[in-house]
Amino acid sequence: xxxxxxxxxxxxxxxxxxxxxxxxxxxxxxxxxxxxxxxxxxxxxxxxxxxxxxxxxxxxxxxxxxxxxxxxxxxxxxxxxxxxxxxxxxxxxxxxxxxxxxxxxxxxxxxxxx
Amino acid sequence: xxxxxxxxxxxxxxxxxxxxxxxxxxxxxxxxxxxxxxxxxxxxxxxxxxxxxxxxxxxxxxxxxxxxxxxxxxxxxxxxxxxxxxxxxxxxxxxxxxxxxxxxxxxxxxxx
Numbered sequence: 001x002x003x004x005x006x007x008x009x010x011x012x013x014x015x016x017x018x019x020x021x022x023x024x025x026x027x028x029x030x031x032x033x034x035x036x037x038x039x040x041x042x043x044x045x046x047x048x049x050x051x052x053x054x055x056x057x058x059x060x061x062x063x064x065x066x067x068x069x070x071x072x073x074x075x076x077x078x079x080x081x082x083x084x085x086x087x088x089x090x091x092x093x094x095x096x097x098x099x100x101x102x103x104x105x106x107x108x109x110x111x112x113x114x
Numbered sequence: 115x116x117x118x119x120x121x122x123x124x125x126x127x128x129x130x131x132x133x134x135x136x137x138x139x140x141x142x143x144x145x146x147x148x149x150x151x152x153x154x155x156x157x158x159x160x161x162x163x164x165x166x167x168x169x170x171x172x173x174x175x176x177x178x179x180x181x182x183x184x185x186x187x188x189x190x191x192x193x194x195x196x197x198x199x200x201x202x203x204x205x206x207x208x209x210x211x212x213x214x215x216x217x218x219x220x221x222x223x224x225x226x
Contacts, residue, residue: 035215045215048212048214050212086155088157090157101170102147102159102215104149104156
């Protein structure tokens with residue numbers, strides 16, 4: 001079945017440093033989504049990437065979707081303490097029933113030292 | 115005005131008991147999901163319903179039975195609870211197809 005791998009598992013940074021998490025799928029994806037889960041909270045949808053090679057920005061966050069639609073990355077510039085949480089990528093597969101199925105990576109826990 | 119609401123928020127119960135978790139969404143979405151998040155934060159799909167029809171049923175023990183009375187509600191009933199069932203259960207909803215999910219705040223189930 002479809003597998004989504006995400007690295008690193010943990011990342012600790014000093015406030016102001018950059019942060020990147022990487023996601024790799026075993027199969028070609030129709031789209032990839034990114035979520036953020038604060039400690040004790042629930043996953044919150046950040047963005048969806050659909051097109052091959054797509055790059056989207058949200059303030060200090062930059063999301064990329066690979067040309068082969070099998071990998072993605074999230075980069076945060078100049079981290080702040082409010083960025084603390086677990087960042088998940090989640091991939092959706094091809095057509096049919098699996099199109100509804102969102103497979104999550106194991107997440108990257110980001111901690112920021114003020 | 116909670117978009118996806120789950121009840122209860124916390125559930126502590128003894129092994130062997132039967133319990134239910136309820137979920138409701140007011141977003142007009144046609145697809146709802148149950149995810150299980152274990153102690154290592156791994157989010158795993160359990161079930162998905164689209165317009166009250168079961169479309170995803172992952173490898174889940176048949177002690178778990180979902181029920182969708184209408185497209186705004188998706189409940190989860192668990193029979194004969196085991197210690198390994200302890201986890202956070204998230205309900206989510208979306209439009210069918212390539213759309214982001216809206217998650218509920220979760221139900222922390224502890225089996226003792």
